[in-house]
Amino acid sequence: MSDAALNRRFDRLRVLEETGKLKSRSRSRAVSKLMNNRLAVVGLCLFTIILLASLFAPLLTGYDPLRIDLRGRLQPPSWQHWFGTDMTGRDVFSRVLYGGRISILVGLGSALIAAVIGVGIGCYAGYKGGWLDAFVLRTSEVFMAFPQIILVLLLVSILGQSLINLIIIFVITGWGPMYRLTRARMLSLREEEYVQALQSFGVSTFKICYKHILPNALGPIMVNITLTTAMFILAEAGLSFLGLGVPLQIPTWGNILNAAQDLRVLQNYWWIWLPVGTVISLFVISVNFIGDGLRDSTDPSQQG
């Protein structure tokens, strides 16, 4: 291609850019990059399928997850009961679907609340510094000094078992890392020139923090929210498996697995615990794939 032809091409591109016609494409660069990541797409599909299946559980199964049918106990998988029935004759497939609602709610809900609190404080405190920042930082260090599972169990023993308490406990254990991540981003972003410009215009601190700096720190925060969601879903499953999570009468993925503590169930009735364990694993894998894809598409320095 000759120089003149190349120049003409660049000129055309520049015209497009200046008239703003290229903008919509460049804005979706992160999204299109995410879509090019095969694992992230697989993750998104799995995530959507499991999420929709739980949300629309009543359409997919006619069985009540709580209805006990002692005559139909411990049936192996069949056309009537896709995942068989459990010790008290409840349909395992419908329990997995309805259980997904609570498990996803606990995982995603606690991660989001923890993020709102951690990011909310971290953004302001990281920007302002001073005693507030020092105090919150020390507090988060105290909570993060505990091994996670020990802190969770300790709080369970103090607060007692309920769905709300479990979310509170997860938020208590999860806000610290979010706070520190946001704070670390703020510490470097607040030195940028545009922040100095905003300050010199007399824009209020709140506006600078939440409207102008925070959007630039969102990438790593989003990644952290997905990874925290995965962690909480695993934690809920583990706790309920121990019988210390969500009260046993509410179906959740962990509570269904709780039955597998009995060696007879483990040996003879695989359909009670194997499918639900697989569903948990698939869901957490999908969340992790999405998180990894997000990291690659939002933070080019982390690619590998």
Place this chain on the structure above:
Amino acid sequence: MGTFILRRILILIPMLVAISFLIYLGLELTPGDAVSHMIPPDVANTLSAEDLEALREQLGLNQPFLLRFWIWLTNVLQGNFGHSLEAGVAIKDIFLDRLPATLELSGFAILFSTIIGCFLGTISALRRGSATDNSLTVVGMLGVSIPEFFFGLVALSFFALHLEWLPVGGRLMPGYDSFWDRAPHLVLPVLVLSLMMTAGVMRYSRAAMLDALSREYIRTARAKGLPGWRVNLLHGLRTALTPVVVLIGFRLPALIGGSVIIELVFQWPGLGNEFIAAVRGQDYPLVMMIALFSVLAMLLASLIIDVLTALIDPRVRLE
């Protein structure tokens, strides 16, 4: 180096005081009489009301809160952790009884996962983008996504119940006296725990190795004409080791915290199993002390990490 270590220890002290204060606050606020966990219950039962009152006075339980905290703290520092509510056993004895089992399980798991994880991570980084690398990445992702207890259940049902190769659980049976007697019991929990931990180490060491290999001094070393393995192992791996040491350090508290659920699955009589039983039985003194103990382990681990990283990477010392 001496001042570096000293400074790190001094930083830990306010943290320790704050956490033990919280733990003591928890002890005071949860149900249960303070006398009952400071002296053995069978002794307490033989005492009359006046004796108990005198004992309270003597133990300092009628003092103001801060002074009570101070008395409790000095007791703990002297190794007097109080008594569990349930069995009335001294918590110290429970520690001595249960800790070896936990350390045995997690120690092996940390050892194996570190070796395998570093090895696989390095290979993955050196063959970046190859089929090996991609499949290892996906396998690593599976490792952090499958609930460890579910993996444990699958292993248990397959190897112990279905094939009957290995025992179902437990650790000490009557007539066991050497390590090799209980080794078969150790295989499954160690296998499950180390595979779960390997994934994390692998991902971490891969990232660290990639980071190290992209540095300029690696290019210099290659340009000098050094053989590839020398560049990779002596120049690359050594720098990559710093973050890996940090990771292993963060895994050290897993010596106590990481095996909690696995211990239950395999009925391993360790501290984690005891902790779950204490939470279920609302045995608050025991819960609090195990939590305090795990925090101590965690802080000690962070101290060790700092010292080790300073040893490997001299730049850290200068900060």
